[in-house]
Amino acid sequence: MPIEAQGGLNNLDALARAILALQTQTAPFAFVYQGPFAGRPAPTAVPPGSAILATDIGPGGSVFRNQDGANWRPLNGRAVMYQRGGSLTNPIATLNGNGTQQFFTLPDTMLVPAGMPYAGSKINVQCHMRRTANGGGASVTAAMFYGPNNSTSDFSLNGVTIASGTTQDWDGDGNLIFRGTAEEHRTSFSARNSSSNGYWLADLAVNTAAPTYLNFGCTSSLAAGDTVVLLSYQVTFEG
Secondary structure: OOOOOOHHHHHHHHHHHHHHHHHHOOOOOOOOEEEEEEEEEHHOOOOOOOOOEEEEOOOOOEEEEEEOOOEEEEEEHHEEEEEEEEOOHHHOOOEEOOOOOOOOOOOOEEEEOOOOOOOOEEEEEEEEEEEEEOOEEEEEEEEEEEOOOOOOOOOEEEEEEEEOOOEEEEEEEEEEOOOOOOEEEEEEEEEOOOOOOHHHHHHHOOOOOOEEEEEEEEEEOOOOEEEEEEEEEEEEEOO
């Protein structure tokens, strides 16, 4: 059915101008950047509501929005940064004891990009480890690590003493709650078949304007004949 435009050509012309104006306005959800998080524009340099796709954060990348003109916040408040799952027959990584402290060699370099944390944001870290062989006869201290060095010299974010014997499990859960360039470090964990369990609260002074790293391993020496496997992990950024 034909539709008659009231007011003739003048109203049609005004409608066309209005549509054009809407099309040229900045959209409430406009992507302004795609690439590594380190190359992002400053939140103050783009309109509120702008979005970026950080291709190096999370499987397939993660979307962040500039909602307040001050910070790049994860879309819907949460971004999965790293996530892997394995099995007892095919673990993600394995530590074989050699009398030293050890880090797992992970399929991901678990980088926290410089400047990503901001006051009020949080990183949650979860993992599942199992002691599958006991050659040394002693307990083993398993831990999550966080800091600038990506080594066992970094801070222990969370840890537990896994008892001697085999089929000893640790389900770790740690949180970093940021207050700026110095963050509040809170951790909690549960540990199946472990000889200790508890809750930690501590403050760490880490420069979040520089890159930092997460990893898993043992803070005590892992004796020859001991084996610890990493079965799963997940790291999320919330804010």
